[in-house]
Amino acid sequence: MTPAPGRSLKQRLTQKLTFPALALLAVVLTVGVPGQRRPPPTAPLRPAAERPLMADLTLSALSGPSWTLSRHRGRVVLLNYWATWCPPCQAEAPALVRIARDYQGKGLDVAGVSVDQDAMNSVPSFVAEYRVPYPILLSGPPAPGGPVRALPTTFLIDRQGRVADVTVGALDEPSLRCALERLLHEPSGD
Numbered sequence: 001m002t003p004a005p006g007r008s009l010k011q012r013l014t015q016k017l018t019f020p021a022l023a024l025l026a027v028v029l030t031v032g033v034p035g036q037r038r039p040p041p042t043a044p045l046r047p048a049a050e051r052p053l054m055a056d057l058t059l060s061a062l063s064g065p066s067w068t069l070s071r072h073r074g075r076v077v078l079l080n081y082w083a084t085w086c087p088p089c090q091a092e093a094p095a096l097v098r099i100a101r102d103y104q105g106k107g108l109d110v111a112g113v114s115v116d117q118d119a120m121n122s123v124p125s126f127v128a129e130y131r132v133p134y135p136i137l138l139s140g141p142p143a144p145g146g147p148v149r150a151l152p153t154t155f156l157i158d159r160q161g162r163v164a165d166v167t168v169g170a171l172d173e174p175s176l177r178c179a180l181e182r183l184l185h186e187p188s189g190d
Contacts, residue, residue: 044165045179048186051162054155057186059113059137062123067111067137070161076183077157078110081139084126085116086151088170093130093171099180103120107159110134115151156180159188 030145058068067078080096083090100110111134116122118136127136149168156165158180167176 037161045156045182046164048158048162048164050065051158051164054157054163057160060138061115062114062119062127062136062138066085067135069157072109072157073161074159076108076159077155078108078173078180079113079151079155080110081113081115081154082152083115084122089152092152092170093126093132094132095171095176097130097132099173100132103180103184104133108180111137113137113139113141115148120170139187156183158183158186 016066035111056068056070058066063066069079078096078099084090084095096110096112099108103110112132114123114136123136126132150166152170152173154167155163156167164181
């Protein structure tokens with residue numbers, strides 16, 4: 001290979017090293033440095049004025065009295081539709097347990113709605129295995145706004161009973177915590 005006329009060795013090396021260096025810089029800026037924690041993404045809550053009112057529902061509980069959504073007015077509610085046979089539901093269960101425990105005295109009520117066909121037999125062992133501290137409800141009527149089409153599906157309901165967010169699929173714990181912090185710090189009369 002013959003050197004390009006009029007270009008020094010330093011110029012040729014700089015040109016050859018510039019592209020890989022720029023590519024590495026682009027990767028670091030896009031992905032981040034391995035091992036470095038990124039801040040949680042901003043939670044995609046609906047603006048308060050655009051939140052639809054969640055229809056009231058009453059569901060039977062696996063144990064204890066029936067559960068009625070309207071009795072939780074004034075508190076933020078996380079309502080999670082799930083099933084024992086659903087791998088994403090199993091994967092998110094530890095995060096939901098942590099969130100329920102961490103926010104229990106801060107204005108959040110968590111409830112899980114099992115859609116298992118044989119819930120009375122399959123759900124108790126799941127609840128025991130994951131040490132679920134919140135009420136487990138048995139699915140009755142379809143979720144407000146239509147049937148749940150995929151599992152898990154999670155509704156975040158604000159203090160006024162309005163749907164602030166719906167997540168279809170497994171929850172991302174940092175994003176969920178961000179959304180809950182925002183909802184819990186909204187004015188009660190919003």
